[in-house]
Amino acid sequence: MKWYTIKKVNALRVFYEKLYRCFGPQHWWPGDTPFEIAVGAILTQNTNWGNVEKAIQNLKQHGLLSSHGIHGLSIRELASLIKPAGYFNVKAKRLRSFLDFLMNEYHGRVENMAREDVTQLRAKLLRIHGIGPETADSILLYALEKPIFVIDAYTKRVLSRHGIMASERSYAEFQELFHASLKREVHLYNEYHALFVRVGKTFCRRTKPLCDRCPLHDMLSPVYLKAARLL
DNA sequence: TGCCAGGCCGGGT
DNA sequence: ACCCGGCATGGC
DSSP: OOHHHHHHHHHHHHHHHHHHHHHOOOOOOOOSSHHHHHHHHHHTTTSOHHHHHHHHHHHHHTTOOSHHHHHTSOHHHHHHHTGGGSOHHHHHHHHHHHHHHHHHHHTTOGGGGGGSOHHHHHHHHHHSTTOOHHHHHHIIIIITOOOOOOOOHHHHHHHHHTTSSOTTSOHHHHHHHHHHHSOOOHHHHHHHHHHHHHHHHHHOOSSSOOOTTSTTGGGOSHHHHHHHHTO
16 A cells, blocks of 8 residues: 555544544434335435435335335336435336346345345446446445445545545545445444535535534644645 | 535437 | 436425
8 A cells, every 4th residue: 555545544544533423323324124225225316315205205105115015116106106305207217127126136125135245246236227336335335234335425525625535536446445444344334424424414515615613624734635635 | 596415327529 | 438418306
């Protein structure tokens, strides 16, 4: 490992300590079953979680939050049920393609995916229409408890704003940084990513400048800024 | 009111 | 290999 990446590694470890101390455990993913988590991962694409909850509640109230329940619906019916989550036509098709996959390959049970080799499973998930890297990794980490770090818009924004890694770097590069820096631990990855969302929502919105009350604000020290310039 | 939210796909360079 | 428009609701 190159000398300057040591600073990034240290920064990531310090970030986690600070965030955990500040916000405590986040108890993610907000969902009761692996299946519900997977559905939520698709519904929350570029969408506020509050809206996703409404869509999931709709499915629950109709007794349709199950693989057979959703699989039995037409695209039109499904779209109407998930309307509050936004992009409902697109997401109905994406849910459908995920369910086709789940029924065909795993008898409709998300748990059955856990037996498979993680790398191959990730590749299979990415071949499903409507599942990209973040959705695939959310399913792997939160539904199947595989040690795969999830990169989202908040993670990229918080890291770039604090001078750790430029936001135009790829998903894979961000993920590699975490995999190389942290112990391969499900619980750690789970809490850490959830903490990024937490701090991002509160202090690191898209257009606003970084708030100086952000618990990571003091990490904008010359040491870390210097490391950032060496990317 | 306008901005924002836990992406991904497809068509055009 | 990028770049960009489209997709859509609800909360602040």
